[in-house]
Amino acid sequence: MSEKKRLGKEAYGGVPGEGYSPYVEHHETMREFTLRAVIVGILVGIVFGAANAYIGLKVGITVGASIPAAVIAIAISKFWRATVLENNMVQTVGSAGESLAAGVIFTVPALIVLGFMPQLSKIFILSVVGGLLGVFFMIPLRKHLIVREHGRLPYPEGTACAEVLVAGDRGGTMVKRVMAGVGIGALYKFIMEGMELWSYKPEWDIRGIQGARIGGEITPALLGVGYVIGPRIAGIMLAGGAIAWLVLIPIIKMMGSGLSEPLYPATILIRDMGPAAIWNNYIRYIGAGAVAFGGLVTLIRAIPTMVRSFGSGMKEVARGASSSGAVKRTALDLPVKYVMAGALGLGVLAWLLPQIPVNVVGAILIVIFSFFFVTVSSSIVGLVGSTSNPASGMTIGTLLATSLIFLGFGWTGTAGMVAAISVGAVVCIAICIASDTSQDLKTGFLVGATPRRQQYGEIIGVLSSALVIGWVVFFLHRVYGIGSEQLPAPQAVLMSMVVKGVLTMSLPWTLVFIGVFIAACVELLGIPSLPFSVGLYLPIRLSTPIMVGGIVRQLTERIKDMDLRHHLRERGVLYGSGLIAGGGVMGIIVAALYNSSMQSEKLIAAGEPVGAATRVTAAFYKFVNIGHDWAGNWAGVVALVAFGALTMTLAWSIWPPSRRGRRGA
Numbered sequence: 001m002s003e004k005k006r007l008g009k010e011a012y013g014g015v016p017g018e019g020y021s022p023y024v025e026h027h028e029t030m031r032e033f034t035l036r037a038v039i040v041g042i043l044v045g046i047v048f049g050a051a052n053a054y055i056g057l058k059v060g061i062t063v064g065a066s067i068p069a070a071v072i073a074i075a076i077s078k079f080w081r082a083t084v085l086e087n088n089m090v091q092t093v094g095s096a097g098e099s100l101a102a103g104v105i106f107t108v109p110a111l112i113v114l115g116f117m118p119q120l121s122k123i124f125i126l127s128v129v130g131g132l133l134g135v136f137f138m139i140p141l142r143k144h145l146i147v148r149e150h151g152r153l154p155y156p157e158g159t160a161c162a163e164v165l166v167a168g169d170r171g172g173t174m175v176k177r178v179m180a181g182v183g184i185g186a187l188y189k190f191i192m193e194g195m196e197l198w199s200y201k202p203e204w205d206i207r208g209i210q211g212a213r214i215g216g217e218i219t220p221a222l223l224g225v226g227y228v229i230g231p232r233i234a235g236i237m238l239a240g241g242a243i244a245w246l247v248l249i250p251i252i253k254m255m256g257s258g259l260s261e262p263l264y265p266a267t268i269l270i271r272d273m274g275p276a277a278i279w280n281n282y283i284r285y286i287g288a289g290a291v292a293f294g295g296l297v298t299l300i301r302a303i304p305t306m307v308r309s310f311g312s313g314m315k316e317v318a319r320g321a322s323s324s325g326a327v328k329r330t331a332l333d334l335p336v337k338y339v340m341a342g343a344l345g346l347g348v349l350a351w352l353l354p355q356i357p358v359n360v361v362g363a364i365l366i367v368i369f370s371f372f373f374v375t376v377s378s379s380i381v382g383l384v385g386s387t388s389n390p391a392s393g394m395t396i397g398t399l400l401a402t403s404l405i406f407l408g409f410g411w412t413g414t415a416g417m418v419a420a421i422s423v424g425a426v427v428c429i430a431i432c433i434a435s436d437t438s439q440d441l442k443t444g445f446l447v448g449a450t451p452r453r454q455q456y457g458e459i460i461g462v463l464s465s466a467l468v469i470g471w472v473v474f475f476l477h478r479v480y481g482i483g484s485e486q487l488p489a490p491q492a493v494l495m496s497m498v499v500k501g502v503l504t505m506s507l508p509w510t511l512v513f514i515g516v517f518i519a520a521c522v523e524l525l526g527i528p529s530l531p532f533s534v535g536l537y538l539p540i541r542l543s544t545p546i547m548v549g550g551i552v553r554q555l556t557e558r559i560k561d562m563d564l565r566h567h568l569r570e571r572g573v574l575y576g577s578g579l580i581a582g583g584g585v586m587g588i589i590v591a592a593l594y595n596s597s598m599q600s601e602k603l604i605a606a607g608e609p610v611g612a613a614t615r616v617t618a619a620f621y622k623f624v625n626i627g628h629d630w631a632g633n634w635a636g637v638v639a640l641v642a643f644g645a646l647t648m649t650l651a652w653s654i655w656p657p658s659r660r661g662r663r664g665a
Contacts, residue, residue: 181578226549
C-alpha cells in the first residue's frame with residue numbers, strides 16, 4: 001500500500017465522491033473478507049447486541065457499536081496482524097448486533113405489554129426479515145447517499161470509525177490520540193454512571209416560564225458526535241429541541257392547566273404533569289408527524305437518483321455480468337437483480353410465514369414502509385449520526401399508517417394489534433439495520449473497502465445476531481419483567497399505545513398534523529426539516545451536548561489556513577472518535593456490572609447458596625457506587641463542571657498549549 005499518514009482532507013468533502021481517493025486505493029489488494037474477521041465480528045455482535053437489549057429496555061436508548069467494535073478489532077489485531085480492511089470487516093459484522101437489538105427491543109416487547117408472549121421462532125423470523133430488508137434496500141442507495149452526497153452528508157460515526165481504523169493501522173501519534181479519547185471517555189463514563197458522582201442528565205426548570213426545561217445528557221459520546229457533525233446540523237437540531245421544550249411544552253402547560261379532565265393520550269391532568277410527562281404524552285406525537293414529513297421530503301428529493309440507480313441496475317441485468325470486470329473494486333455492490341429478488345422474496349415470506357401474522361396487504365405494507373423509512377433513516381444518520389436516529393419516531397409513523405389501513409378494512413381486536421405490531425417490528429428492525437449499514441458503508445468508502453464484501457458481512461451479522469436476540473429478550477423478561485419498574489421498556493410501551501389508540505379510534509391526530517405543519521413551515525424557510533424534526537422529537541438533553549461539540553468544531557472552522565484547518569479538525573475527530581468509543585464501551589460495562597450486581601444481591605437476599613465470585617461482584621458494585629445518595633441538588637452543578645472539564649480536554653486535543661500560537665495562521 002502506498003505510504004499515507006492519515007485520511008486525506010477530501011474525506012470531509014471538497015471533491016465529488018466519484019473522485020475521492022480512499023486510504024486503500026481501488027487497485028490495491030489485501031486481506032478483507034476472512035474467516036477470522038467474520039468470527040470475531042459475530043462474537044462482538046452477540047455481546048453488543050445482548051448488552052444493548054438490556055440498555056434499551058431499561059432507558060429507551062441504545063449504544064452505537066461501530067466505533068467500539070473497531071477499537072476492539074484494533075486491540076486484538078496485534079495478535080493476528082490484521083489488515084485495516086479486516087478490522088473494518090470485524091466492525092461491519094459486529095455492529096449489526098447492536099442495531100438488530102435496537103429494532104427488536106423497541107417493538108417486540110410491545111406484544112408482551114399487550115399480553116401476548118411471542119415465541120422464539122417469531123422473534124427470529126421478524127429479525128431476519130427486517131434485518132435483511134434493511135441491508136437490501138440500503139444497497140441501491142449507496143451510490144447516492146454515500147458517494148454522490150459525499151461532503152454534504154458527513155455520517156459522523158462512519159467518518160469517526162474510519163479515522164479510528166486508519167489511526168490503528170498507522171499507529172504512532174494518531175492512534176495515541178484515539179486511545180487518549182477512549183481512556184478519558186471511559187473514565188468519565190465510569191465515574192459518572194458507575195460511581196454516580198454526578199448526574200448524567202442534569203436538568204433545570206426555567207423560572208418564570210412554567211413548563212420550560214433545559215438540560216443535557218452530558219456523555220462523552222454526544223460531545224464527540226457534536227464535534228464530528230459540526231455546528232450547522234447541531235444548531236438546527238437544537239432549534240427543534242428549543243421549539244419543543246421552550247415553546248410547545250410551556251404553551252401546553254399554560255393552556256391545559258385549567259382543564260378538569262385528562263386530555264388523551266395522558267391519563268392525568270396537565271396541571272399535575274412535569275415537562276417530561278408533557279413531552280412523553282404530547283410532544284412525541286408532534287415530533288413523529290414532523291419526522292414523517294421530513295422523511296417524505298428526503299425521499300422525494302432522492303427519487304430521481306434512485307430511479308437512475310435502478311435503471312442502471314436493470315440495464316446491467318439485461319446486458320449480463322460480462323462488463324462487471326471493468327468496475328472498480330471499491331464500487332462493487334451486490335448485483336441489483338439479486339437485491340430486488342431478495343427483497344421481493346422476503347415480502348413473500350412475510351406473507352406466507354405464520355410467525356408474521358399478516359395477509360398480502362400487510363406484506364405489501366412491510367415492503368413499502370421498509371423501503372421508505374430505510375431511505376429516511378439512512379439520510380438522517382448521515383446528518384446527525386446513529387446516536388440521534390429517531391427510529392422509534394419512524395416506527396410510530398409506520399404503526400399509525402398500518403393501524404389506519406387495518407382499521408379501514410375492519411381488522412381490529414387482538415389479531416389486528418398483533419399484525420400491526422408485527423409490521424412495525426419488521427420495519428423498525430429494517431430502519432435500525434439500514435442506519436448501521438449506511439454508517440459502515442461510509443467507513444468502507446473512506447478506507448477503501450469492497451462494498452460487496454461489506455454487504456455480505458452485514459448479512460452475516462444480521463443472521464448470527466437474530467439467532468441470539470430472542471433468548472436475550474426472554475431472559476430479561478424472566479428476570480425483571482418487561483414493563484416493570486426495573487425494566488420499563490419505554491419505547492415498546494409507546495408502540496403499544498399507538499396501536500391501541502388507532503384501533504380503538506382514540507389517537508390524537510391533531511398533534512400529529514401539528515408536527516407535519518411545523519416541519520413544512522421550516523422547509524419553506526429554506527432550513528432542512530429533517531434535522532429540525534429530529535431535534536423536535538428527541539429530548540432536548542440530547543441536543544445540548546451535541547451543540548457544545550459543534551461549537552468547538554466551529555472554532556476550528558474559523559481558521560483561514562486550509563491545511564492547518566484540516567490538520568486540527570482531524571485531531572478533533574480522532575479524539576472525539578475516542579470519546580464516542582470509550583463512552584460506548586464503558587456504558588455497556590457499567591450496565592453489565594449493574595446487572596450482575598443486582599442478580600447477586602437477589603440470590604444473597606433469597607438465601608440461595610452463592611459462590612465467592614457472586615459475593616465479590618455484589619460487594620464491588622456497592623464499593624464503587626459511592627455517590628448513589630449524596631448528590632442531591634448539587635448533582636447538576638457538579639455535572640456541569642465535569643462536562644466543562646471534558647469539553648476542555650477536547651479543545652486541548654486540538655490546540656495543545658505548544659500550538660496555540662498558530663490558531664490564527
